[in-house]
Amino acid sequence: MEKQPDLCRVEDALDILVGKWKPIILLHLLQQGTKRFSELKRSMPGITQKMLTQKLRELEEEDIVERIVYPEVPPKVEYSITAYGRSLEPILEAMHEWGTNHIVHKIRKQEGMNKAGSQEERK
Amino acid sequence: MEKQPDLCRVEDALDILVGKWKPIILLHLLQQGTKRFSELKRSMPGITQKMLTQKLRELEEEDIVERIVYPEVPPKVEYSITAYGRSLEPILEAMHEWGTNHIVHKIRKQEGMNKAGSQEERK
């Protein structure tokens, strides 16, 4: 199951952006700079420690985020976007904009179907 | 689980682009225009009919691709990108470019590690 010859380096970018928490983590770090583990966790209600750790490790592995451990007690670990990671920002923003527009598109479509399907909606 | 307040319309775009075959399908249709089902299938070795149908339906649902059925025997169905679907092209291209660059990045990193650890070349 080889990938298409030249076509799909798209998927390399996709792999990094995708997953239930990765975009959220990236957005948080992009917008709020350096954060420590507990701060990130607090700012993402619903995420488990396991997922946060796992996704941060994956992003670190790709040099998208940087992890700095302070050898203290209690432990302190800070995460931030790398310069390289910032190269993803235009893509994230384009997707955000597209997504925002897309919900409008869907609503319009929905309205169109309502109009076509029924005369009610009189209030 | 609720999404972040404003942050993540990114995921709406992601949902459309993601999946094992969606980017490939989109790229094929973007680059090669209108194609019929069997042509698409042939041009994507490894995809099953089920997956191709399913993904095309999802893309159609989002108005990204258009499906035209010719009432003939044998059946003929053509797929193409909608004008709206083309609005995804910049994102796809940005991702393709980023991905292409990313493999270079990884190779460089790999070389760097080799150099750093080059003292030990045992076995």
Added chain:
DNA sequence: CTGTATCCATGGTGATACTG
């Protein structure tokens, strides 16, 4: 505080067979 280690539920994907 910042992680690991398990176990388990779920869904997306694939193989295969069948149909209008």
Added chain:
DNA sequence: CAGTATCACCATGGATACAG
């Protein structure tokens, strides 16, 4: 030709407990 219908697998994600 262009699908639909089933079944099975496995990776991803979630809950929980434990540890340095």
